[in-house]
Amino acid sequence: MKELVSILDGNTFLVSDRRGDIEPSLDFPTGLFTFDTRFLSAWLLLLDGQRLSALSIDDAESYRTRYFLVPGEPTHFLDTKVSVIRSRAIGGGFDEELTVLNHSGQEATFTVRVEMAADFGDLFEIKDPQRKKGHHTVKVEANALRLAYRREAFHRETVIRSSEPSEIDKTGMTFPIRIGPHGEWTTRLTVSTIIYGARGEDARTQLPLGGSRTTAAIQAEHAEFVAKAPKLGCDCEPLAGAYRRSLSDLAALRYESISLGVRLMAAGLPWFMTLFGRDSIITSLQVLPFLPELIPPTLTMLAGLQGVRLDDFRDEEPGKILHELRYGEAAGFEEQPHSPYYGAVDSTPLFVILLDEYERWTGDAQLVKRLEFAARAALTWIDTYGDLLGTGYLWYQTRNPRNGLENQCWKDSWDAISYSDGRLPSFPRATCETQGYAYDAKLRGARLARQVWNDPQYAERLEREAAELKERFNRDFWLPEKEYYALALDADGRPVDALSSNIGHLLWSGIVDESRAPRVAEQLLNPRLFSGWGVRTLADDQGRYNPIGYHVGTVWPFDNSIIAWGLWKYGFRAEAGRICEAMLAASRYFDGRLPEAFAGYERDLTEYPVQYPTACSPQAWSAGTPLLLLRVMLGLEPQGEHLIIDPYVPPGMGRVELLDIPGRWGRVDALGRSRTREDESSQ
Structure with a gap:
């Protein structure tokens, strides 16, 4: 089994590989989960069509992680002209900040691609795969990708947005970017999860914490917990x-x-x-x-x-x-x-x-x-x-x-x-x-x-x-x-x-x-x-x-x-x-x-x-x-x-x-x- 990395905050957790990628797995569940449902089953980062490799991971805190990545396979003689930092935090859904750094003295162009999917699998189905009995929909909006699943009154949704313009299709987002000498480019991807209740609203909004929290709020609560x-x-x-x-x-x-x-x-x-x-x-x-x-x-x-x-x-x-x-x-x-x-x-x-x-x-x-x-x-x-x-x-x-x-x-x-x-x-x-x-x-x-x-x-x-x-x-x-x-x-x-x-x-x-x-x-x-x-x-x-x-x-x-x-x-x-x-x-x-x-x-x-x-x-x-x-x-x-x-x-x-x-x-x-x-x- 590949070494996996997780972040969590109570109801919500995310499990990925050491690159920060999510791929469907039968032997261990990778993905973004909340209340026993997987809201992301694929989350793959590509740079100019290549998968990345991890140089280092900062996972000292349970609710946020940073991945330091390079294209191809890292070696002792690697002299890459580009690297990527993925900074992510969790709290109801999750946010990921992607930063691409150009280490050369020349302007460079890149294509950043994030493959995205949500199977809305139940944890029991992930252990024992079965055919879903509901209906999946994927909707491309002007600035968002909306993935949904409905089976009678059971209705779940994943909404993904980016802070930077992107080319959105039904399987992800593509960013054609240009970075100046020794410059950098950043976008923030926001993944919202929705558990629809009987009244058509997120059932978690009635909870004391509202179902979604900022990183600062999570950090403050953890510090208070430990201090007690x-x-x-x-x-x-x-x-x-x-x-x-x-x-x-x-x-x-x-x-x-x-x-x-x-x-x-x-x-x-x-x-x-x-x-x-x-x-x-x-x-x-x-x-x-x-x-x-x-x-x-x-x-x-x-x-x-x-x-x-x-x-x-x-x-x-x-x-x-x-x-x-x-x-x-x-x-x-x-x-x-x-x-x-x-x-x-x-x-x-x-x-x-x-x-x-x-x-x-x-x-x-x-x-x-x-x-x-x-x-x-x-x-x-x-x-x-x-x-x-x-x-x-x-x-x-x-x-x-x-x-x-x-x-x-x-x-x-x-x-x-x-x-x-x-x-x-x-x-x-x-x-x-x-x-x-x-x-x-x-x-x-x-x-x-x-x-x-x-x-x-x-x-x-x-x-x-x-x-x-x-x-x-x-x-x-x-x-x-x-x-x-x-x-x-x-x-x-x-x-x-x-x-x-x-x-x-x-x-x-x-x-x-x-x-x-x-x-x-x-x-x-x-x-x-x-x-x-x-x-x-x-x-x-x-x-x-x-x-x-x-x-x-x-x-x-x-x-x-x-x-x-x-x-x-x-x-x-x-x-x-x-x-x-x-x-x-x-x-x-x-x-x-x-x-x-x-x-x-x-x-x-x-x-x-x-x-x-x-x-x-x-x-x-x-x-x-x-x-x-x-x-x-x-x-x-x-x-x-x-x-x-x-x-x-x-x-x-x-x-x-x-x-x-x-x-x-x-x-x-x-x-x-x-x-x-x-x-x-x-x-």
């Missing part, structure tokens, strides 16, 4: 760089919901620029100690879209929290069930966990009271529709065999859940980490019932059910001969015995018996699972292990952040520190931006983390990973009206200082210093 976060001072440059990049990416990933007009966190570029239940909740847990104001819109939106009926097409059930919300043509015409889709077994207990963690951190009891009905409905779902077989566990099996997800846990690819020999179990399935989430949700629901909802009887019931679940789980999922927890149970209640990273989530939830926790920690840091760059999704001696398999051997940063948190909760501070060190070391090779996943090769084998070819980047829960690792290293834990600070900074990291940590206590500072090797050996 605690200030980090540290001796570890990878940590400092990852923290800066995470805040920048989280700012860029916020988007406005058309339906409710609130700011939410998109899951990741390019495939997941929308609200996800699981991803949004886990990202919220990661960023809560830093930017708690991001959490209420997410909780409120998820509660507002909570399932209320049985709908096989959408995998919807009463009380269930959604998996994914889409705005494109496929969802609008119910060719895909994502309007919204509820095919996730874990988002519902995670919703209760986030609600409790938010109140523990902020003291915002009003939101907990407002969402009491939603939380109770979620807890009820766990014991009813979630328990498909009536065995006291959370199971999943799609109601929609045609369009639904087979695996509805976080490892949702088709081959992610397997026996140790590689066989796939039957459905329904009950994955281990989901039982941990259910256990934690019941305990947290009990705390809210007792302290906020004034219902001690409900609290006692939930606590009793949690204790019974923990006992049952440790009986049925533990594999005594292997000394780890099974990945899942199959439809007959037999253990699916693969060794996976999921056991680290069990530590985070607290469902692991204290006597077994040391062995779980050992398994996680054993070379079978731990690559040196992080914990693999699947151990390297399992039947389906593949170091570049999506969920069967890669390393996922978010997964490792949850595992580190779980190790910390059980007192395995040094082990948690090893994961923190590995993740931060890996971040250096990604310019501070941890991707969705990277290959599970041994650290000694590759000496650097190998990229996974189609990983989302930036991705919200990967951007949130350095923040959660900071919480783990500084030992931050709310307790009543106070914040407990109990640092354990891994050896070699030096000083870590986090100032102005927000919460119900106001704002406090935390300081930790890494222990020396002598300190470690004396423990």
Whole structure:
């Protein structure tokens, strides 16, 4: 796959090659996208009929990029007489300033051509190409090219204008130009995207930000976002760089919901620029100690879209929290069930966990009271529709065999859940980490019932059910001969015995018996699972292990952040520190931006983390990973009206200082210093 460059601002993002060009691609979506529709599918720059090559790219900011280009192939002996600068910025649509520079002492003539097209492809269609059922039109106007697509009430439009005169045809714009000695020529191309609503106007005009913003407005908002976060001072440059990049990416990933007009966190570029239940909740847990104001819109939106009926097409059930919300043509015409889709077994207990963690951190009891009905409905779902077989566990099996997800846990690819020999179990399935989430949700629901909802009887019931679940789980999922927890149970209640990273989530939830926790920690840091760059999704001696398999051997940063948190909760501070060190070391090779996943090769084998070819980047829960690792290293834990600070900074990291940590206590500072090797050996 060619190296790609992206710019984004919430609802809108653009993916191009290193020249800034957009060409249709089946293996990775290039183009200009907003609300799940591609508004530009071709954007090719030609100079005198030639494609250009990149000398350098300035992409330090998420919402604007500059490309420095020359004709032909650049070499060390290149002495070109002309070069081109493409400066682009995004904000609803996008603007591109083209500058052609004549480096010779003679007047020169050139023909600049930009090929343009819009297929208005839905993201689902780009993954799985299908014939469009609507009607495309292309209209050449006096100073604009207007590309449109209509299918009944679904109406989208792309309008392209230039600041300089051009020859416009149905496939682009041509500029015959003349430049004096050592002179330059510039034009600004403006691409506007229009999402027509029922009243014939852009539906985004009703949003608080109006759907389109200037570069200055985006820059100011990003700066304000970063300024609100605690200030980090540290001796570890990878940590400092990852923290800066995470805040920048989280700012860029916020988007406005058309339906409710609130700011939410998109899951990741390019495939997941929308609200996800699981991803949004886990990202919220990661960023809560830093930017708690991001959490209420997410909780409120998820509660507002909570399932209320049985709908096989959408995998919807009463009380269930959604998996994914889409705005494109496929969802609008119910060719895909994502309007919204509820095919996730874990988002519902995670919703209760986030609600409790938010109140523990902020003291915002009003939101907990407002969402009491939603939380109770979620807890009820766990014991009813979630328990498909009536065995006291959370199971999943799609109601929609045609369009639904087979695996509805976080490892949702088709081959992610397997026996140790590689066989796939039957459905329904009950994955281990989901039982941990259910256990934690019941305990947290009990705390809210007792302290906020004034219902001690409900609290006692939930606590009793949690204790019974923990006992049952440790009986049925533990594999005594292997000394780890099974990945899942199959439809007959037999253990699916693969060794996976999921056991680290069990530590985070607290469902692991204290006597077994040391062995779980050992398994996680054993070379079978731990690559040196992080914990693999699947151990390297399992039947389906593949170091570049999506969920069967890669390393996922978010997964490792949850595992580190779980190790910390059980007192395995040094082990948690090893994961923190590995993740931060890996971040250096990604310019501070941890991707969705990277290959599970041994650290000694590759000496650097190998990229996974189609990983989302930036991705919200990967951007949130350095923040959660900071919480783990500084030992931050709310307790009543106070914040407990109990640092354990891994050896070699030096000083870590986090100032102005927000919460119900106001704002406090935390300081930790890494222990020396002598300190470690004396423990």
